[in-house]
Amino acid sequence: MATRFDVCNGDADGLCAAVQWRLHRPGTVRLVTGLKRDIALLGGVSAGRGDEVNVFDLSMLRNRADLLRLLGEGARVRYFDHHAAGEVPRHPQLEAHIDEASAVCTSLLVDRHLGGACRAWALVGIYGDNMAAVADQLALDGGFEPGDGAGLHRLGMLINYNAYGEHERDVRIPPRLLYALMLRYRDPRDMLAHESIVDEIDAVRQADLRRAVGTAPIWQGEEGSVRVLPDAPWSRRVQGCLANELASSEPGLAHAVLVAREEGYVVSVRAPQARPHGAHALCSRFGGAGRARAAGIDSLPLGELPRFVAAFAAASWGRSAAAP
Numbered sequence: 001m002a003t004r005f006d007v008c009n010g011d012a013d014g015l016c017a018a019v020q021w022r023l024h025r026p027g028t029v030r031l032v033t034g035l036k037r038d039i040a041l042l043g044g045v046s047a048g049r050g051d052e053v054n055v056f057d058l059s060m061l062r063n064r065a066d067l068l069r070l071l072g073e074g075a076r077v078r079y080f081d082h083h084a085a086g087e088v089p090r091h092p093q094l095e096a097h098i099d100e101a102s103a104v105c106t107s108l109l110v111d112r113h114l115g116g117a118c119r120a121w122a123l124v125g126i127y128g129d130n131m132a133a134v135a136d137q138l139a140l141d142g143g144f145e146p147g148d149g150a151g152l153h154r155l156g157m158l159i160n161y162n163a164y165g166e167h168e169r170d171v172r173i174p175p176r177l178l179y180a181l182m183l184r185y186r187d188p189r190d191m192l193a194h195e196s197i198v199d200e201i202d203a204v205r206q207a208d209l210r211r212a213v214g215t216a217p218i219w220q221g222e223e224g225s226v227r228v229l230p231d232a233p234w235s236r237r238v239q240g241c242l243a244n245e246l247a248s249s250e251p252g253l254a255h256a257v258l259v260a261r262e263e264g265y266v267v268s269v270r271a272p273q274a275r276p277h278g279a280h281a282l283c284s285r286f287g288g289a290g291r292a293r294a295a296g297i298d299s300l301p302l303g304e305l306p307r308f309v310a311a312f313a314a315a316s317w318g319r320s321a322a323a324p
């Protein structure tokens with residue numbers, strides 16, 4: 001019997017993309033997901049001829065070897081993503097929906113493909129991916145009330161917040177269990193009304209942000225700032241949220257938020273929202289990945305911090321690449 005897999009990032013964009021797909025096409029499926037930085041998830045999928053693998057919001061560059069393995073074993077793969085993909089393989093069993101534009105995320109790609117069939121969940125994912133202007137316009141076009149947009153924005157932000165951590169014990173609820181709750185509701189506004197986990201995540205987020213906002217930059221210039229947070233569960237949770245908050249409050253500036261670890265740093269970079277280019281180009285020079293407006297580095301060695309700060313300070317935000 002054929003097996004279906006839904007493989008997605010555990011952040012708001014990935015989970016909401018997968019939820020849209022599965023609500024529109026119900027059926028038994030094996031979910032493969034993880035925390036925000038669990039990117040190479042196709043390595044955990046074993047599928048062959050007749051099986052179907054749907055991939056949402058995972059870098060094709062990071063999963064290319066396993067993608068080719070699955071295709072070689074006869075699986076049919078449908079791939080939705082907006083990160084830098086490199087050369088997309090040409091294969092009769094691969095259906096690729098890749099768009100690296102800065103104003104696109106995976107939930108938006110799935111929404112387009114499904115013709116807006118699960119538009120409210122698409123909005124949650126788009127808001128959660130810190131693309132409020134895009135989501136606001138889509139909500140307006142879809143006839144949503146302003147109050148609805150505010151609630152969907154909050155839910156997306158909180159689902160996204162819950163994805164940040166090094167271990168499942170860092171987060172309020174593992175993304176795989178959060179997905180199961182989300183899938184109960186065709187309309188996310190009902191989830192807001194009936195699931196206490198939303199307020200529980202919000203309480204954690206508010207407490208973490210209060211600890212983070214007082215962190216002084218280790219570098220600050222006319223183009224942006226770099227901050228380093230300590231090695232702690234709260235800082236691992238708040239890293240992406242703080243980067244997004246800084247980007248939203250200062251749309252003309254770029255921001256980097258690093259979390260210290262014993263062997264180095266985890267890095268989140270946001271290009272200026274007014275000039276959303278350069279984040280991927282910068283992070284890729286240090287072994288990282290992402291997209292033009294937001295990218296990261298999973299492991300920046302301790303000794304590379306000065307070089308990273310210098311590269312960040314010299315970056316030419318607003319063009320397609322960071323300055324060398």
